[in-house]
Amino acid sequence: MAILKKREIDNLEQMSGEELEEFLESFPAGQYDVEDLFEYLEDKLEREECNHSLRFAMQFMMENRLNFPKVSSWLQQNGGYCDCKVLEQIAPAWRKVFGDGEDFS
Numbered sequence: 001m002a003i004l005k006k007r008e009i010d011n012l013e014q015m016s017g018e019e020l021e022e023f024l025e026s027f028p029a030g031q032y033d034v035e036d037l038f039e040y041l042e043d044k045l046e047r048e049e050c051n052h053s054l055r056f057a058m059q060f061m062m063e064n065r066l067n068f069p070k071v072s073s074w075l076q077q078n079g080g081y082c083d084c085k086v087l088e089q090i091a092p093a094w095r096k097v098f099g100d101g102e103d104f105s
């Protein structure tokens with residue numbers, strides 16, 4: 001029987017401030033870049049349906065010169081297979097941990 005590896009995003013809530021700092025240090029984008037990405041996706045998906053790809057996420061990362069290959073592979077490992085899944089699977093947990101305005105970077 002395969003052991004399901006818990007997604008990293010699910011572990012964030014259990015992390016201490018120090019561990020979160022380390023997580024962000026190794027993360028291929030900044031804490032606020034990711035929050036901006038969620039807002040960008042919310043804005044875009046209000047107007048257009050998700051087409052089951054990360055097209056808007058890619059647009060955002062290109063415009064903001066983020067590391068799309070690395071960030072998108074992390075998103076996918078955590079259930080963010082397309083723009084709407086990023087908002088559904090990742091944004092709530094990320095915001096719970098980082099969304100209270102505390103600066104971990």
Ligand SMILES: [Zn+2]
Binds near residue numbers: 050083085
């Ligand atoms: Zn989707």
